[in-house]
Amino acid sequence: xxxxxxxxxxxxxxxxxxxxxxxxxxxxxxxxxxxxxxxxxxxxxxxxxxxxxxxxxxxxxxxxxxxxxxxxxxxxxxxxxxxxxxxxxxxxxxxxxxxxxxxxxxxxxxxxxxxxxxxxxxxxxxxxxxxxxxxxxxxxxx
Amino acid sequence: xxxxxxxxxxxxxxxxxxxxxxxxxxxxxxxxxxxxxxxxxxxxxxxxxxxxxxxxxxxxxxxxxxxxxxxxxxxxxxxxxxxxxxxxxxxxxxxxxxxxxxxxxxxxxxxxxxxxxxxxxxxxxxxxxxxxxxxxxxxxxxxxxxxxxxxxxxxxxxxxxxxxxxxxxxxxxxxxxxxxxxxxxxxxxxxxxxxxxxxxxxxxxxxxxxxxxxxxxxxxxxxxxxxxxxxxxxxxxxxxxxxxxxxxxxxxxxxxxxxxxxxxxxxxxxxxxxxxxxxxxxxxxxxxxxxxxxxxxxxxxxxxxxxxxxxxxxxxxxxxxxxxxxxxxxxxxxxxxxxxxxxxxxxxxxxxxxxxxxxxxxxxxxxxxxxxxxxxxxxxxxxxxxxxxxxxxxxxxxxxxxxxxxxxxxxxxxxxxxxxxxxxxxxxxx
Numbered sequence: 001x002x003x004x005x006x007x008x009x010x011x012x013x014x015x016x017x018x019x020x021x022x023x024x025x026x027x028x029x030x031x032x033x034x035x036x037x038x039x040x041x042x043x044x045x046x047x048x049x050x051x052x053x054x055x056x057x058x059x060x061x062x063x064x065x066x067x068x069x070x071x072x073x074x075x076x077x078x079x080x081x082x083x084x085x086x087x088x089x090x091x092x093x094x095x096x097x098x099x100x101x102x103x104x105x106x107x108x109x110x111x112x113x114x115x116x117x118x119x120x121x122x123x124x125x126x127x128x129x130x131x132x133x134x135x136x137x138x139x140x141x142x
Numbered sequence: 143x144x145x146x147x148x149x150x151x152x153x154x155x156x157x158x159x160x161x162x163x164x165x166x167x168x169x170x171x172x173x174x175x176x177x178x179x180x181x182x183x184x185x186x187x188x189x190x191x192x193x194x195x196x197x198x199x200x201x202x203x204x205x206x207x208x209x210x211x212x213x214x215x216x217x218x219x220x221x222x223x224x225x226x227x228x229x230x231x232x233x234x235x236x237x238x239x240x241x242x243x244x245x246x247x248x249x250x251x252x253x254x255x256x257x258x259x260x261x262x263x264x265x266x267x268x269x270x271x272x273x274x275x276x277x278x279x280x281x282x283x284x285x286x287x288x289x290x291x292x293x294x295x296x297x298x299x300x301x302x303x304x305x306x307x308x309x310x311x312x313x314x315x316x317x318x319x320x321x322x323x324x325x326x327x328x329x330x331x332x333x334x335x336x337x338x339x340x341x342x343x344x345x346x347x348x349x350x351x352x353x354x355x356x357x358x359x360x361x362x363x364x365x366x367x368x369x370x371x372x373x374x375x376x377x378x379x380x381x382x383x384x385x386x387x388x389x390x391x392x393x394x395x396x397x398x399x400x401x402x403x404x405x406x407x408x409x410x411x412x413x414x415x416x417x418x419x420x421x422x423x424x425x426x427x428x429x430x431x432x433x434x435x436x437x438x439x440x441x442x443x444x445x446x447x448x449x450x451x452x453x454x455x456x457x458x459x460x461x462x463x464x465x466x467x468x469x470x471x472x473x474x475x476x477x478x479x480x481x482x483x484x485x486x487x488x489x490x491x492x493x494x495x496x497x498x499x500x501x502x503x504x505x506x507x508x509x510x511x512x513x514x515x516x517x518x519x520x521x522x523x524x525x526x527x528x529x530x531x532x533x534x535x536x537x538x539x540x541x542x543x544x545x546x547x548x549x550x551x552x553x554x555x556x557x558x559x560x561x562x563x564x565x566x567x568x569x570x571x572x
Contacts (some may be wrong), residue, residue: 006521008514008519008526008549008551008552009551010550010551010554036523038523038526038527040548040549041514041526041549041550043521043523059516062552062553063551063552064514064515064516064518064519064551064552065516065519066519066520066521067521068521097522
């Protein structure tokens with residue numbers, strides 16, 4: 001099971017650098033990062049090679065952190081991969097709360113991270129549909 | 143003399159005669175107050191000298207709250223014709239009741255005040271204060287009609303309509319809060335109307351919130367008018383307790399209707415004229431709900447020197463501050479405690495909040511900052527936005543003010559131990 005850490009930050013200069021510096025100082029590798037901007041505040045979502053440790057070190061810095069399970073779906077880096085997954089989820093009536101992707105190797109593999117309400121159900125459906133979802137270990141060793 | 147004063151004989155009455163009148167009316171007030179549940183058994187039958195007022199007990203805002211809803215009413219219910227109430231949280235409201243004569247006396251005092259500023263029955267008076275439970279609107283409305291001015295009950299807000307009314311009906315005098323006067327000028331500019339050039343405006347009556355001499359001068363310059371300072375409080379019926387004359391050097395307190403004392407707010411000891419202290423009033427002409435030695439919480443000083451206008455009623459300075467922590471936001475009286483109580487009842491908020499009052503575009507804003515801690519945060523936006531909405535709704539319902547709720551990081555507000563400052567008023571800083 002893959003997971004991301006979400007950090008609550010005020011919308012002011014220096015907050016992203018603060019979060020990423022803490023991760024860097026602890027030798028954590030960021031796979032993907034997105035920011036939800038809500039005006040006076042924002043949420044920074046990070047997928048790292050070690051979510052347990054990421055959560056721990058960020059909390060130790062006094063930051064407000066939440067841990068959330070997400071699904072990492074492996075896909076081919078070619079036109080239409082993302083559309084295939086999105087259509088499949090639509091057909092299965094799975095609502096996506098947030099999604100972002102990153103490329104592992106250009107022209108080869110990419111990962112789509114999705115946040116859903118019912119994590120277990122969605123992952124089971126995706127597996128059954130022939131999609132490869134990343135385990136915690138796989139994410140660590142990318 | 144007929145042209146200068148509304149009630150010349152009373153307004154220019156010799157001090158000694160005025161004091162005799164006060165003593166007579168004080169004894170009437172005592173006799174009447176003794177009929178109320180609150181004052182029963184607390185007052186002597188009569189006093190022989192005016193100075194004996196110092197032996198009577200004070201009445202406080204808390205007393206008013208405690209005698210909710212009608213513990214201070216001194217007449218049979220059928221004699222009451224109106225009530226005004228503070229916007230306070232349910233059960234904490236302070237209510238003032240009026241008989242028909244009380245409304246009459248109040249209208250006369252307001253007419254007298256407006257006449258003193260130079261308003262006449264040829265004026266078109268636009269009343270931009272809120273009508274309803276708030277006394278600012280209805281008080282001067284009745285006064286203006288008594289004076290004979292053509293009165294436009296515009297009430298507060300809706301700036302474009304205010305300007306429309308002023309243009310359509312050639313408003314010459316208006317009643318407005320100073321902050322709204324400054325804000326409205328910006329709307330005038332947007333609408334392409336120059337109030338100085340395009341309108342016959344000549345008098346503004348400013349009230350309901352504290353402001354500086356500089357602000358008055360600014361309003362006078364922008365609008366090309368004379369602006370007058372006024373003082374009143376709902377406990378003393380509302381506007382019309384004290385008003386400036388055309389000399390604009392302090393506000394004449396209508397001493398035939400209110401017995402004025404200034405006390406040391408800490409000890410309750412009466413101070414002499416000129417000393418700054420808390421204003422204390424006793425109603426001298428109110429039947430429905432007489433109040434004895436009501437502590438206003440307003441800090442000011444009294445000027446006993448004669449005024450070139452010829453009126454003998456003493457003048458008070460601008461209100462310098464409060465003896466308690468009461469705030470006036472958008473003309474509404476609010477105690478920080480009222481806001482704090484609401485916030486503390488929300489489990490996610492707890493003690494981690496800060497209240498900031500500021501001025502944006504001349505209007506008061508109330509910002510409530512809430513720390514987002516580990517307990518409140520589960521990584522979703524919907525949860526955080528839901529919390530913001532809940533706080534906004536609760537504050538709007540309870541104190542009738544629309545706050546801006548801002549979520550901040552844990553640890554960014556001053557620590558909550560001990561007597562941390564939770565309310566920051568930045569309005570005076572600019």
